[in-house]
Amino acid sequence: MSVPLIQQYRVGKYILGRKLAGVKKYPLVLMLEPLFRCNLACAGCGKIDYPKEILDKRLSYEDCMNAIDECGAPVVSIAGGEPLIHKEMNQIVKGFIQKKKFVYLCTNAILLKKHIDEYEPSPYLTFSIHLDGNRERHDTSVCQEGVFDKCISVIKLALSKGFRVTINCTLFQGESAEEVSEFMDMAMELGVEAVTISPGYSYERAPQQDVFLKKKESKQLFRDIFKLGAGKKWRFNQSSLYLDFLAGNQTYQCTPWGNPTRNVFGWQKPCYLLVGEGYASSFSALMEETEWDNYGTGRNPKCTNCMVHCGYEATAVDDTFHHPLKALKVALKGPKTDGEMAPELPVLYDDEDFSKPTLVAETKASSSCASSKQVA
Secondary structure, eight states, X not given: OOOOHHHHHHHHHHHHXXXXXXXXXXXXXXXXXXXXXXXXXXXXXXXXXXXXXXXXXXXXXXXXXXXXXXXXXXXXXXXXXXXXXXXXXXXXXXXXXXXXXXXXEEEOSTTHHHHGGGSOOOTTEEEEEEOOSSXXXXXXXXXXXXXXXXXXXXXXXXXXXXXXXXXXXXXXXXXXXXXXXXXXXHHHHHTOSEEEEEEOOOOTTOSOSTTOOOHHHHHHHHHHHHHHTTTSOOOBSSOHHHHHHXXXXXXXXXXXXXXXXXXXXXXXXXXXXXXXXXXXXXXXXXXXXXXXXXXXXXXXXXXXXXXXXXXXXXXXXXXXXXXXXHHHHHHHXXXXXXXXXXXXXXXXXXXXXXXXXXXXXXXXXXXXXXXXXOOO
């Protein structure tokens, strides 16, 4: 894990304050999508699969400031689409920094060289560069040649100017542990602060559905990756227990309210990965109106293979607060890479009507729930 101390301190102080106040559901990261328009058409993303009138919509500066004021999260992840297309993006970023929010500006890097002088290095600003592996892997993922080389060039430029830079890497079908290990070595040699890594989720609007990993193969892949990384001091922008979860060593339930999404339609229910579940007009309405128990592992078939950090990092952070010694042990030794994996949560939904969860595996529940970690 490689996160500056000031960020660890402020986020930790925020979480402790919520716990002392008795708040059970609170956000850690605002997932802000101020537009869906993008200059790429990636195989695993369907954000641009909207009519022109939707792609032309933008959240205003005022909309973005109101969103962070409503939810109060200490961290903002600005995605899209491609956020650098937004003409007010530098103003939006400055507004968040003035509010002492940690900003991760997620970009495919194609426009960053053109706009980089509009931003100033700050401990509150990180350029999160989308890079899904080596040259061949990444250019195939984004369906355009030459993008990998542009990313590497811009990463070096941003680092030379003193910016915080991380890499956001999503793993898909066909990845080998050796390939990912080489990618991580390359990222560390570049000198980026850390890598955010996650298995791809089968986003319903994605044009290619056969690129996504299933849960069991995701866990084995991460075990193989971490085994190759033993002793290499790779830096991840994630908690040690989330990485342990990826390796199949923790039984976690999703915490979808941990990373609420605000986009051009409103506040998305329950997370940015599930489409067609509706939108709320405000953050408070999102929290009150969403049937949270209808989503997550074993609760909804749409969530079956999801292990994405936007849902499970908040769970891991909560577990860290309750079991700091366990988290420290994993941080020092790394995730376990052999032996039995932690049990899955029981399936609670009826295939005929999964919107009303019912216990259909009571015998499994008695053996699995005792070892499960769920956040209320």
